[in-house]
Every structure is written in structure tokens, then in C-alpha cells.
Amino acid sequence: MDKKMVTIHNAETNEIIEREMNADEYAQVIIDEENDKKLIAEKGAKAEARTALLAKLGITAEEAQLLLGSN
């Protein structure tokens, strides 16, 4: 496990705690990283599909935007 640090600042007492992440917090980091990878992969797949569709239609991205009326 990487040594990841968390800071907790109690705004009422002004107490500041700095400690290593516990198991639950570290598990959340892993979940977040997996979600990010999944989103990046999905974006990449969409971009590839878009590029392939434009090539199939024989138009540019700008021409596609004109057709759809989007900005």
C-alpha cells in the first residue's frame, strides 16, 4: 500500500490531524482510480467511434457540427 496521507481540520476547535489513510479510505482511492480509468476508456472509445463514423460519412467534424446545428 502506498503511504497516502490525509489531513482533517476541525473548523470548530481548529484541531488538525495528519495521519496515514486507513484501509477504507485507501479502498476508496482504488475505486476512484478505477472509475477514472473506466471514464477515460469510455471517452477514448467514443472518440474512436466518432472518428470512424466521420470517415465513413466522408465529412469533417466541423461539417458534422453544421449538420447537427450545434456550436
Add this chain to the structure above:
Amino acid sequence: MATNRVPDGNGGIAPSVLTTTGDILYASAAQTPARLAVGSTSQVLTVAGGVPTWATPAASGGMTLLSTTSLSGSTTTISSIDQTYTKLEIMIVGFTPSGASTDLRCRFNSDSSAHYAAGASSGYASAFTGTYGGVDYGQNSSTTGAANFSWMQIPFYTNTAIWKTTFNMNAESLNGTPTSVNANTALFNWNQTSAISAITFYPSSGTFTGTVYIYGVK
């Protein structure tokens, strides 16, 4: 007419009742004269318990600094946020991630469930599929963090009847130099009615530095 008395039909009230400059004469009960000592500077005359009294007017509109927190490590949580204000104004100065192209994210009350929806301009629909709120996007690591600034507003953060919406405005240094700064806006919604008492900030990867100032607005 008797001298040295405030005249009335019953012979008047002794001036000695008013002992100090600024004293006010009032009736503490029917036909019972009483002295109200002068209040302090800026106090206003009001009524409590059926009699006049001086009181300090409630603050309104101004911003009160609730906390100043240094961002550090992988996450920084600000807990026990004062619940007596109407809106939070959060200034994040010098957000500087350890790696390139890093987002600044936040969570309310440690909620990491899919309760967050990012929004953009008018008419943009977004489902509550996010597990965090995006504050700033694509910040590069920088040696001039002073160029990086985010301003979050969270109105009605203690209201337990509505979902919460944030409005975020950012100026970010793209290449570690103030000569190249990107300005952007973002907002997100949190579909929970709980009052916000804790906010966790964290970078999308690595560690971060910077300073968070939380202000309360009445």
C-alpha cells in the same frame, strides 16, 4: 409646580432616577417609572419581554471567516463547519497538484456514493452518476501557485429540505506561469438534503498544496 421634578398629574418623577447621561425613562409596569441605562455604541433599542432594551443588531450580509486550512497530502477534510450561516463562500488559493493535468474534487460529509451531477451551461442535463463534485479541471503542477484561484459558493448549505448546488469559478495557471491562465466555470449538484458539515478536497491523482478559506454569509 414642584421644582426639580418632571411634571405630571401626580406630582412628577424625581430627576435623580436618571443617574447617567443617556439614560432613558420608561415604565417597567403600569405607573412604575424605571431607568434604562444607555446602551453601548452601535446598539439599537428593541423590545424583549415587553420592555425596551438595548441590543446589538444581528449581523447580515457580511462575510465571516470560519476556517483557514492548508491543503496537504492526498485528501484534506474540513469538518465541524459552523451551521449558523445561510451560505458558504469558499476561496481556494494556490491549488497546486503534484502532477500534470489534475482535477480538484470535493465530497460533502464524506459521501462517496453516486450522488453528484456535474452541470455546465443552461439546458445541460446530467445524471447523478458522479461520486464527487468537480471544482476545477486540468490543473497542471505549478511553481507559481499564486496564479491559481477557485471560488465556490454553496447557498443554503444547512437547509435539510433541498438538494445542494455549488457554483465554482476558477482561474488556473496552465503552464506554471501567470502569463498563461485559463478561466472556467463549473457547477455541480448533490442530491442529498443533509446539511453540509464537512467538505473533503482531494486531487484526482497525487498530492496537493494550497489554502482553503471558508467564509460564512448570513
